[in-house]
Amino acid sequence: MKTAELRKMYLDYFVEREHLLVPSASLVPYKDPSVLLTTAGMQQFKPYFMGLAEPPSRRLASVQKCFRTSDIDKVGLTARHCTFFEMLGNFSVGDYFKEGAILFAWEFSLDFLKLERDRLWISYFEGDDSIEPDNEAVGYWADLGVPRDRMIGLPRSANFWGPVGPSGPCGPCSELYYDRGVELGCSDPECRPGCDCDRYVEYWNLVFTGYNMDEQGRLSPLPAQNIDTGMGLERVAALKQDVASVFLTDAFKPLIELGEEIAGIRFGADPKADVALRVLADHSRAMAFLVADGVLPSNEGRGYVLRRIIRRAARFSRSAGMEPPFLGRFAERAVDLMGSAYPELHERRESILRVATTEEERFNRTLDQGLILVDEAIAKAEQEGTRAFPGSVAFLLHDTYGFPIEVTREIVAERGLTLDLESFETAMEDQRKRARRSQKGGDLLHEAVVRFARDTVHPTEFKGYEREDLYTVVENLEPLSDGHLLLALRESPFYAEMGGQTADIGVIESEEGKVEVEDVQAQGQVQVVIGRLLDGQIEPGTRVKAMLSSSYRHDVAANHTATHLLHYALRSRLGKDVTQAGSAVRADKFRFDFAYHEPLGQARIKEIEELVNRRIVEHHPVRTFTTSLEHARDLGAVALFGEKYDEFVRVVEIDDFSRELCGGTHVGATSEVGIFKIVSEGSVGANVRRIEAVTGHAAVGYYRERDRLVAEAAAVLGTTDDELLHGLGKLQDRADALEAEVRSFRSHSTRDVVQGLADGATQCDGVHVVAEVVEAHDMEHLLSLVDQVRDRVQPAVVALGADVQGKAVLVVSASAAVDRIDCGEIVKASAGRFGGGGGGTAQLGRGGGGDPTKLPAAVAAAKEALVAGLGG
Numbered sequence: 001m002k003t004a005e006l007r008k009m010y011l012d013y014f015v016e017r018e019h020l021l022v023p024s025a026s027l028v029p030y031k032d033p034s035v036l037l038t039t040a041g042m043q044q045f046k047p048y049f050m051g052l053a054e055p056p057s058r059r060l061a062s063v064q065k066c067f068r069t070s071d072i073d074k075v076g077l078t079a080r081h082c083t084f085f086e087m088l089g090n091f092s093v094g095d096y097f098k099e100g101a102i103l104f105a106w107e108f109s110l111d112f113l114k115l116e117r118d119r120l121w122i123s124y125f126e127g128d129d130s131i132e133p134d135n136e137a138v139g140y141w142a143d144l145g146v147p148r149d150r151m152i153g154l155p156r157s158a159n160f161w162g163p164v165g166p167s168g169p170c171g172p173c174s175e176l177y178y179d180r181g182v183e184l185g186c187s188d189p190e191c192r193p194g195c196d197c198d199r200y201v202e203y204w205n206l207v208f209t210g211y212n213m214d215e216q217g218r219l220s221p222l223p224a225q226n227i228d229t230g231m232g233l234e235r236v237a238a239l240k241q242d243v244a245s246v247f248l249t250d251a252f253k254p255l256i257e258l259g260e261e262i263a264g265i266r267f268g269a270d271p272k273a274d275v276a277l278r279v280l281a282d283h284s285r286a287m288a289f290l291v292a293d294g295v296l297p298s299n300e301g302r303g304y305v306l307r308r309i310i311r312r313a314a315r316f317s318r319s320a321g322m323e324p325p326f327l328g329r330f331a332e333r334a335v336d337l338m339g340s341a342y343p344e345l346h347e348r349r350e351s352i353l354r355v356a357t358t359e360e361e362r363f364n365r366t367l368d369q370g371l372i373l374v375d376e377a378i379a380k381a382e383q384e385g386t387r388a389f390p391g392s393v394a395f396l397l398h399d400t401y402g403f404p405i406e407v408t409r410e411i412v413a414e415r416g417l418t419l420d421l422e423s424f425e426t427a428m429e430d431q432r433k434r435a436r437r438s439q440k441g442g443d444l445l446h447e448a449v450v451r452f453a454r455d456t457v458h459p460t461e462f463k464g465y466e467r468e469d470l471y472t473v474v475e476n477l478e479p480l481s482d483g484h485l486l487l488a489l490r491e492s493p494f495y496a497e498m499g500g501q502t503a504d505i506g507v508i509e510s511e512e513g514k515v516e517v518e519d520v521q522a523q524g525q526v527q528v529v530i531g532r533l534l535d536g537q538i539e540p541g542t543r544v545k546a547m548l549s550s551s552y553r554h555d556v557a558a559n560h561t562a563t564h565l566l567h568y569a570l571r572s573r574l575g576k577d578v579t580q581a582g583s584a585v586r587a588d589k590f591r592f593d594f595a596y597h598e599p600l601g602q603a604r605i606k607e608i609e610e611l612v613n614r615r616i617v618e619h620h621p622v623r624t625f626t627t628s629l630e631h632a633r634d635l636g637a638v639a640l641f642g643e644k645y646d647e648f649v650r651v652v653e654i655d656d657f658s659r660e661l662c663g664g665t666h667v668g669a670t671s672e673v674g675i676f677k678i679v680s681e682g683s684v685g686a687n688v689r690r691i692e693a694v695t696g697h698a699a700v701g702y703y704r705e706r707d708r709l710v711a712e713a714a715a716v717l718g719t720t721d722d723e724l725l726h727g728l729g730k731l732q733d734r735a736d737a738l739e740a741e742v743r744s745f746r747s748h749s750t751r752d753v754v755q756g757l758a759d760g761a762t763q764c765d766g767v768h769v770v771a772e773v774v775e776a777h778d779m780e781h782l783l784s785l786v787d788q789v790r791d792r793v794q795p796a797v798v799a800l801g802a803d804v805q806g807k808a809v810l811v812v813s814a815s816a817a818v819d820r821i822d823c824g825e826i827v828k829a830s831a832g833r834f835g836g837g838g839g840g841t842a843q844l845g846r847g848g849g850g851d852p853t854k855l856p857a858a859v860a861a862a863k864e865a866l867v868a869g870l871g872g
Contacts, residue, residue: 001237001240001241002237002250003233003234003237003249003250003251004340004341006233006236006237006240007063007086007088007233007341009112010061010063010088010108010231011061011063011088013108013112014059014061014090014104015061017059017104018057018059019057019059019060019061019090019091020056020057020059020060020061021061021062022044022056022060022061022062023062024062024063024064024065024342025038025043025044025064025065026038026065026293026294027065027066027067027289027290027293027295028293028294028295028302029043029044030044032046034166034167034168036069036301036302036305037067037068037069037302037305038064038065038066038067039066039067039068040064040066040087040089040228040230041062041064041066041087041088041089041091041228041229041230042089042091042169042207042209042228042230043064044062044064045060045091045093045228046168046169048093048226049093049169049209049222049226049228050168050169050212050222050223051222051223051224055093058092058093058094058095059090059091059092059093059095059096060090060091060092060093061089061090061091062088062089062091063086063087063088063089063233063341064086064087064089065084065086065289065293065342066084066085066086066087067083067084067286067289067290067305068083068085069083069305071083072308072309072312072406073406073410075278075279075282075283076275076276076278076279076282076316077275079198079244079245079246079247080198080201080235080238080245080246082234082246082282082286083282083283083286083309084282084285084286084289084290085232085233085234086232086233086234087230087231087232087233088230088231088232088233088236089228089229089230089231090104090227090229091226091227091228091229092226092227093224093226094223094224094225094226095227096227097208097225097226097227098136098137098140098174098206098208098227099140100227101206101208101227101229102137102140102141102144102174102206103140103144105176105204105206105229106141106144106146109176109204113236113239113240115178115239117145119178119179119180120146120150120176120177120178120179121150121151121152121176121177121178121179121192121193121200122141122146122150122151122152122174122175122176122177123151123152123153123154123158123159123174123175123177123193123194123202124137124138124141124151124152124153124154124159124172124174125137125153125154125156125159125160125172125173125174126153126154126155126159127153128155128156130219131160131172131219133153134172134174134208137172137174137208138151141174152192152193152194154193154194158194159172159173159174159175160172160173161173161205161207161209161228162207162209162213162228163212163213166215167212167213167214167215168212168213169209169211169212169222169226169228170207170209170211170212170213170219171207171208171209171210171211171228172207172208173205173206173207173208174205174206174208175193175202175204175205175206176202176203176204176205176206177193177200177201177202177203178200178201178203178239179199179200180198180199180200180201180239181199182199184197184198184199184244185197185198185199185200186199198244201235201238201239202235203231203232203235203236203239204229204230204231204236205229205230205231206227206229207227207228207229207230208225208227209222209225209226209227209228210222210225210226233251234246234249234251234252237249237250237251247277247278247281247282251337252281252282252285254333254337255280255281255284255285255330255333255334255337256277256278256281258329258330258333259276259277259280259281259320259322259330260277262322262326262329263276263277263317263320263321263322264321265320265321270320272319272320273319273320273321275316275319276316276317276318276319276320276322277320279312279313279316280313280316280317280320280330281330283309283310283312283313284313284327284330284331284333284334284356285334285337285338286309287306287309287310287313287327287331287334287352287355287356288331288334288335288338288345288352288356289338289342289345290302290305290306291306291348291351291352291355291356292342292344292345292347292348292351292352293344294577294579296355296595296597296687296688297310297355297359297687298685298687298688299685304404306355307359307404308404308406308407310327310355310356310359310360310363311359311363311403311404311407312404312406312407312410313327313330314327314360314363314364314367315363315367315407315410315411321841321842323841324360324361324364325357325360325361325364326360327356327357327359327360328353328356328357328360330356331352331353331355331356331357332349332353334352335349335352335353348577351577351597354597354598355597355687358597358598358687366401366403367401368840368846369401370397370401370403371411371837371839372836372837372838372839372847372848372849373393373396373397373401373837373849374393374397374408374411374412374415374837375828375831375836375837375838375839375847376835376836376837376849376850377389377390377393378412378415378417378837379832379835379836379837381417387416387417387418388417388418388419388420389408389412389417389418389419389420390420390423391419391420391421391422391423391424391425391426391427392423392424392427394408394409394412394419394420394424395424395427395428395431398424399431405419405421405424409421445480445530448478448480448486449486449521449523449528449530450523452476452478452486452488452528453488453523453524453526453528454523455476456475456476456488456526456528457475457476458475458476458488458490459524459525459526460475460488460489460490460491460492460525460526460527461490461491461492462491462492462495462496462527463491463492463493464492464493464494464495464504464548464665465624465665467493468493468547468548468550468553469493469545469546469547469548470491470493470545470546471543471544471545471546472489472490472491472492472543472544472545472546473489473490473541473542473543473544474487474488474489474490474508474538474539474540474541474542474544475488475489475490475540476488476540477538477539477540483532483533484518484530484531484532485515485529485530485531485532485533485538486528486529486530487508487515487528487529487531487538488526488527488528488529489508489527489529489544489546491546492520492527492529492546493506493546493547493548494506494517494520494527494529494546494548495520495548495553495556495664495665496520496521496522496527496528497519497520497521497522498522498663499662499663499664500582500583500584500585500664501556501560501585501664501665502556502584502585502586502587503519503520503521504517504520504548504549504552504553504556505517505518505519505548505549505552506546506547506548506549506552507534507546507547508529508531508538508544508545508546508547509544509545509547510536510538510542510543510544510545512536512537512538512539512542513533513534513535513536513537513538514533514534514535514536514538515529515531515532515533515534515538516531516532516534517529517530517531517546517548518530518531518532552587553665554667554672555587555588555695555696555697555698556585556586556587556665557664557665557666557667557672558667558672558673558674558695558696559585559586559587559589559590559693559694559695560585560590560662560664560665560666561622561654561666561667561670561672561673562590562612562673562676562693562695563583563585563590563592564652564654564658564660564662564666565612565615565616565654565658565670565673565676566592566608566612566676566691566693567580567592567594567638567658567660568615568654568657568658569608569611569612569615570594570596570608572611573604573607573608573611574596574600574604577595577596578594578595578596579594579595580592580593580594580638580640581593581594581595581688585664588694588698589679589692589693589694589698590692590693590694590695591690591691591692591693592690592691592692592693593684593688593689593690594688594689594690594691595687595688595689596687596688596689597687599681599682599683599689600681600689605678605681608678609676609677609678612676613675613676615654615657615670616670616671616673616674616675616676617670617671618670618671619669619670619671620654620655620657620669620670621654621655621668621669622652622653622654622666622667622668622669622670623652623653623654624650624651624652624653624666625650625651625653626648626649626650626651627648627649627651628647628648628649629646629647629648629649629661632649632651632659632661635651635659636659637649637651637659637660637661638659638660638661639660639661640661649661650662650663652664652666654670673695673696674695674696674697674699674700675695675696675699675700676693676694676695676699677693677694677695677699677702677703678691678692678693679692679693679694679702680692710724714727717731750784750785750788753774753775753785754785754788754789754792755792757770757772757774757785757789757798757800758770758789758792758793760772761793761796764866764867764870764871765870765871766795767795767796767797767815767818767870768793768794768795768796768797769796769797769863769866769867769870770789770790770793770796770797770798770799770800771798771799771800771859771860771862771863771866772799772800772801772859773800773801773802773855773856773859774800774801774802775802775803776800776802776804776809777804778804778805779804779809779846779848782800782802782804782809782811783811783846785800786798786800786811786813787813790813790814790815794815794817795815795817795818796814796815796818797812797813797814797815797818797821797823797866797870798811798812798813798814799811799812799826799830799859799862799863799866800859801855801856801858801859801862802855803852803855804848806852807836807848807849807850807852808831808834808836808848808849808850808851808852808854808855808858809846809847809848810827810830810831810834810836810838810846810847810848810855810858810859810862811827811844811845811846812826812827812830812840812844812845812846812862812866813843813844813845814842814843814844816843818870819842820869820870820871821842821865821866821869821870822842822845822869823840823841823842823843823844823845824838824839824840824841824842824844824845825839825845826845826862826865826866826869827839827840827845827846827847827862828845828847829861829865830847830858830859830861830862830865831847831848831849831850831858833854833857833858833861834850834851834852834853834854834855834857834858835849835850835851835854836848836849836850837849
């Protein structure tokens with residue numbers, strides 16, 4: 001029975017039994033900060049279980065997309081572990097409980113899945129100090145004819161499920177196991193369900209959710225007794241298709257076959273390659289679904305999980321002898337395989353393929369360099385007689401080469417060493433301390449602000465949306481040692497720094513004194529004004545007039561409205577995948593970070609600028625209103641990803657084309673922005689771009705400065721502004737002519753070197769052998785020399801070494817027709833002569849990092865190995 005048929009049969013069964021079919025939730029949990037990703041079918045139903053919301057039906061059923069990070073390190077090493085999987089689930093919110101859930105599971109297993117009754121085993125919660133054994137469930141199973149000797153009591157660690165995250169619904173559970181036969185088991189005669197071997201497959205978990213656990217681990221009854229079940233679709237497919245592994249089911253087999261095709265090896269022929277093929281099959285599905293649900297590679301949170309599985313797949317592929325790039329092909333097959341059940345895969349197809357390809361390319365650029373560093377560290381550890389891999393090197397790999405620490409740990413373990421995690425964490429903490437020291441002054445001020453706000457009794461009422469000045473009372477005041485004052489006002493017109501927008505500036509005046517407002521910080525419900533006394537004296541309890549700078553407020557507001565116009569333009573021109581990743585709005589300029597995979601280029605920048613400026617001159621009204629979060633989402637208002645919002649939110653609406661949740665200040669109409677100009681666009685991280693822009697008089701100043709630069713450049717070239725491009729063209733022609741002369745000289749020099757090396761080739765069993773130390777500018781130059789020599793004297797094996805910027809570098813390459821040697825292994829062995837490391841494939845190996853004075857010995861060792869491999 002195919003996976004799609006199982007999925008449909010399950011849902012049809014429960015729909016016929018009055019369950020409402022609910023679509024799968026996103027892998028990115030909605031309104032649930034307690035977990036990183038969706039790990040179970042019940043996650044989207046937590047509010048119903050906890051009595052916080054009314055369910056659309058008391059009986060629910062779903063097929064939920066799930067991702068569990070806890071199993072990443074096991075994927076590939078076993079026949080059953082996956083990161084991404086589909087969870088079939090039926091749920092009851094205060095309707096049926098244990099008896100009903102057990103009856104449904106038994107009937108579906110026997111009458112629909114057609115599983116053999118005598119192979120079914122049951123586990124139940126054996127009880128502990130807090131909760132009694134679940135004898136009630138045992139009784140219901142016995143009523144259905146399950147023999148008592150096929151019911152096994154298991155501890156809380158195995159048969160008490162939940163909560164998802166640090167707190168939430170949970171309860172004892174009862175699991176259904178299928179006995180696949182003694183031949184798949186361990187040698188233990190007492191082997192039973194709960195054993196880690198492959199004999200007993202747990203395929204369905206029935207959770208009797210009657211408790212809520214708080215963050216201290218205390219249990220309390222839920223408002224109603226609920227049922228939460230989960231059956232892994234892939235596992236039950238393996239049972240129905242009678243295969244030994246989930247990776248042999250139709251849910252994975254096309255991906256395994258693609259791996260066989262690319263690697264040129266049959267699954268099952270090589271245990272090491274099998275691990276790689278399982279990793280690629282699982283991780284390609286996982287990365288496709290993560291990207292489809294809006295996750296992009298980064299160095300934290302969900303993005304780090306995605307980056308980790310992509311880079312893990314890229315590294316394991318080396319074990320199967322695959323030559324990159326290929327992850328895009330795996331991602332494409334995953335989309336084709338699963339897209340009919342999950343249309344979002346087809347909708348985000350381009351993004352999925354793009355992320356897979358670009359992230360693989362990015363990692364492969366540093367993988368070889370990183371592996372050389374690993375080889376050097378391992379060689380040094382072996383020389384010192386230790387099996388510990390230094391954490392300082394792991395930190396360098398993480399910080400400089402982008403190696404997730406988990407990937408480094410796997411590589412090190414494969415080589416028989418143990419990673420020194422303690423020194424790695426020490427290096428990480430030292431980096432954090434350096435960052436904190438660089439912000440020490442700001443930290444001291446922040447501590448003073450927090451303390452002052454805590455000591456201020458009366459909250460601040462913000463009136464700045466309606467008023468630019470008002471009379472109020474100083475609730476609290478504290479002078480600081482650097483001459484600044486901290487003030488708290490009863491009412492305030494000042495906007496405090498938040499949401500990426502800088503604070504207002506202005507003055508606070510009384511009859512006795514005057515304070516210049518330099519900054520405003522929000523601490524809970526208290527606004528802390530940071531200012532400097534200009535004149536006289538101000539005391540707590542004084543009645544004052546607070547006035548913000550109207551021109552400064554306008555410049556900030558214009559820039560903030562421009563960020564909304566820019567966000568709209570980016571989504572209009574680049575696609576709805578574009579999401580805001582941060583912003584900083586000041587009076588003189590603003591920056592806008594957004595998720596996107598590649599540079600925009602001048603043509604798209606110009607197009608976006610023109611769209612924003614067109615909306616500005618069209619004089620669209622900018623309105624704000626407050627509504628419920630749910631209603632705002634229904635209106636299509638864009639929320640900042642990861643931001644937490646209250647039940648009621650403020651919406652900023654620009655005519656009918658832009659709606660965003662935003663608490664900042666804005667102009668009344670787009671024409672007040674004046675003019676918009678992008679001054680820079682670049683990368684600030686993987687798949688995150690940053691635009692910096694100016695508006696209004698700052699944009700006018702930008703263009704005036706450009707006019708000055710044009711005039712000065714024209715003067716230097718001895719021409720006019722209008723003829724500047726013509727003058728630059730003449731200068732470029734001269735530079736091109738000089739560059740051509742240099743290239744011609746280098747080409748003749750390289751040709752002579754290649755010919756000399758080819759003339760000096762020796763022969764071994766019909767194969768030309770070249771092994772020399774040469775001069776090379778860089779690694780690319782050395783690789784070019786190797787390629788040219790090898791192609792000049794086919795068939796050939798070539799080993800060239802060079803001193804590149806004070807480091808020894810060795811490259812060994814063989815013609816395609818030469819299949820008796822492994823260049824990667826030869827480099828790995830020979831590089832030890834100069835204290836370096838290396839590796840590669842059978843056709844190309846490279847290494848480096850050691851003493852260049854010892855290159856002749858390394859090249860001689862490589863030549864000796866080549867001749868021996870050729871049978872000489």
